[in-house]
Amino acid sequence: MRSQADITRGMPVTIEVDGQMIDSFSGETLLAALVAAGHMRLRNDQEGQPRGFWCNMGTCSECFVSRLDVTPVRRIRACLITVEDGMRIATRSISYD
């Protein structure tokens, strides 16, 4: 949920996450956009159990997602990356095969 208390955000930005369009704002971190969209599950562990982010400061590696709109595809920590219009992201919580 985005706070509405005394705040002006940046320009609207739309990103694609696991094939779904998500509204975001310029300046937001990818992780903040995911949390605001209720997208808490970022990967599955070896037993298929759901995982979410833990530290939100670049140390735990739980928020690794793939950025598909760049070549080669990059794995990035969602908490350290700022959203960009047209960004296409695949979390590791769904299977593509």
Added chain:
Amino acid sequence: MTNSIHHYDVAIIGGGPAGQAAALVLDQNGARIAVIDEQQRPGGQILRQPPQEFAMAQSMKGKSYTSLKSQLRAFEALNRCDWIGGKSVIGIDRSGGTVDLTLASGDGITQVSANRLLIASGCYDLPIPIPGWTLPGAMGAGGLQALVKAQAVVPDGRVLLAGTHPLMLIVATQVIAAGGTVAEVAFDQRQSFLARLLIKGAGTALRNFGLMLDAASAWATLRRAGVPVTFGQRLSVIEGLNRVSSARIGKRTVHCDAVGLCYGFLPQSDLPRLAGLSVRWAQPTGGWAAEHDGWMRSSVSQIFVAGETSGVAGAPAALLEGQIAGAGIALDLGLIPMDEAEAIRRDAARKQIRVSRFAALLDRIADPTSALTALRDANTILCRCEDVTIGAVETALIQDSDPNSVKLVTRCGMGTCQGRGCEHMLLRLAAHKRGVGPNELRGFTSRFPVRPTRIGDLIG
């Protein structure tokens, strides 16, 4: 790799209170400085700033923030100092006579070289392997706070804060101010234990009235909002299917959609250990703090440390250490006469006495030892990267109680986080097995690159 290597007098890793303080002293004495941080903007975690595109009126109220904010403004006004934001330092190399840093970001690899290095890389939430802590929605309280104060985003639904550290009172009020809902703030400790420590340390607490006032006003805010603040009932399990849906506090079930775990903070120690700095086990919260002399010189020449890297003591202490490190580096580089450096050091050292007493009081209050001792659930994942359970580690410890052997056998600590999540608990378990303190054990070996990096970037 890029061929252009920028050279500086001083490279500072970390744009928090310690790094800023050092930069201000060094800039005043004519040093060419680069400050490198994983975050886009300066501030560190304590003053993690909203994006430039945002305007937030309520950003970081509270008395304890005042002097930190004025320092941040002064730092941002420096015009000779290069700010290198959004980049992770992944390697330190001193073989060429200078201190050469390898930096990684989404754009690839760059290099920075300097005559002196200050490591002021801060701290992170103590990872607490409680059953259910891997569920989406369970997070470090510092991570939650950063989401709220720098991004103005709150997890949906009811947020539970649980642990031992009083910071959670402040995080809870920040969640409420942002329009979120706090289910409860649950302290492990009994109220009588906290009262006894506060009375014993009353003088210290009163002399640090800024922080105490913030905590007291946080408590009043929570009371007005009808948020229960409970004591003496420990969080034992976090439950949920696809994400957090409830938690057990003592004998009660608390319905919640997110949990912020607040048991204290560990120094970021991978860069100090990579560079071979001598470190000590940081009691009582754990982790490795870099050792230093009275000028914040580490055990390795050319490298200084300041702030939580040298032991978690809070932002005011970090700021003072940064000032001393700045003076120490300026002295080392011959930029400042001894008497001037000594004056800066003496002034900061005098103020340190007060803040370090408060940090020691906070350490005693927030001590996570008994919570961690209670957490020995064999099925709970300890190493989140490699899915290694506490039970698997305990089984391996029966054969061999050397932490690095257990790492090899179980893969605990061999994942992308390099053990930042699990090392402290593995060391505690190994120490318990041997009947010694964790300080008597050898921790994990820190390896290049200390942050996950694309192989193609390194060889390209």
